[in-house]
Amino acid sequence: xxxxxxxxxxxxxxEGNPLTVKCTYSVSGNPYLFWYVQYPNxxxxxxxxxxxxxxxxxxxxGFEAEFNKSQTSFHLKKPSALVxxxxxxxxxxxxxxxxxxxxxIFGQGTTLQVKP
Amino acid sequence: NAGVTQTPKFQVLKTGxxxxxxxxxxxxxxxxxxxxxxxxxxxxxxxxxASEGTTDKGEVxxxxxxxRLNKRExxxxxxxxxxxxxxxxxxxxxxxxxxxxxxxxxxxxLTVL
Numbered sequence: 001x002x003x004x005x006x007x008x009x010x011x012x013x014x015e016g017n018p019l020t021v022k023c024t025y026s027v028s029g030n031p032y033l034f035w036y037v038q039y040p041n042x043x044x045x046x047x048x049x050x051x052x053x054x055x056x057x058x059x060x061x062g063f064e065a066e067f068n069k070s071q072t073s074f075h076l077k078k079p080s081a082l083v084x085x086x087x088x089x090x091x092x093x094x095x096x097x098x099x100x101x102x103x104x105i106f107g108q109g110t111t112l113q114v115k116p
Numbered sequence: 117n118a119g120v121t122q123t124p125k126f127q128v129l130k131t132g133x134x135x136x137x138x139x140x141x142x143x144x145x146x147x148x149x150x151x152x153x154x155x156x157x158x159x160x161x162x163x164x165x166a167s168e169g170t171t172d173k174g175e176v177x178x179x180x181x182x183x184r185l186n187k188r189e190x191x192x193x194x195x196x197x198x199x200x201x202x203x204x205x206x207x208x209x210x211x212x213x214x215x216x217x218x219x220x221x222x223x224x225x226l227t228v229l
Contacts, residue, residue, distance in 0.1 A: 043120070106160070108156055
């Protein structure tokens with residue numbers, strides 16, 4: 001069965017410091033991996049995705065993620081955090097047998113708090 | 117740019133009451149989804165519609181029904197609400213064949229007393 005885990009409920013960093021939000025996955029075959037962000041009282045917004053190719057994927061708002069097949073991980077990173085990055089972040093996976101849809105399995109979410 | 121619009125944004129029900137959550141998208145997307153979000157559990161797929169005229173169960177379909185009214189609209193119905201259905205519900209849509217970039221509405225917060 002497909003699954004994704006975010007081992008940290010909360011990550012706290014100081015503004016200007018690098019940030020990492022962790023994600024590990026379990027899926028048969030080659031995974032499609034995603035990061036979404038949710039600001040308070042809003043819907044989720046797509047940040048980036050890995051389908052194939054370069055293991056380092058760049059996305060919106062300066063975020064990037066590194067796909068590591070041997071460690072089955074897809075960690076979200078940003079070189080310099082902003083207070084405005086404070087939000088709830090979700091990792092998601094789509095297995096190779098999801099058909100012609102965007103059915104995703106989401107992790108439980110990680111709250112990122114960036115302190116001034 | 118309306119995107120995905122959900123109504124109502126807030127609703128309080130008593131156990132046993134019924135209601136329908138409405139969702140409409142104006143992006144000409146083929147696929148639509150209903151997720152529920154609960155603290156510490158992420159988002160779980162309730163039902164989805166890969167294209168107009170089709171619907172399929174997701175991870176947690178019990179207690180829900182859906183209707184894909186046309187290409188734009190996808191409604192979620194609770195026939196007899198239970199406290200366990202207290203949650204935030206999100207509708208989303210995606211292009212056919214897209215590899216998973218979903219566009220979400222702003223959510224509907226439902227409380228069942």
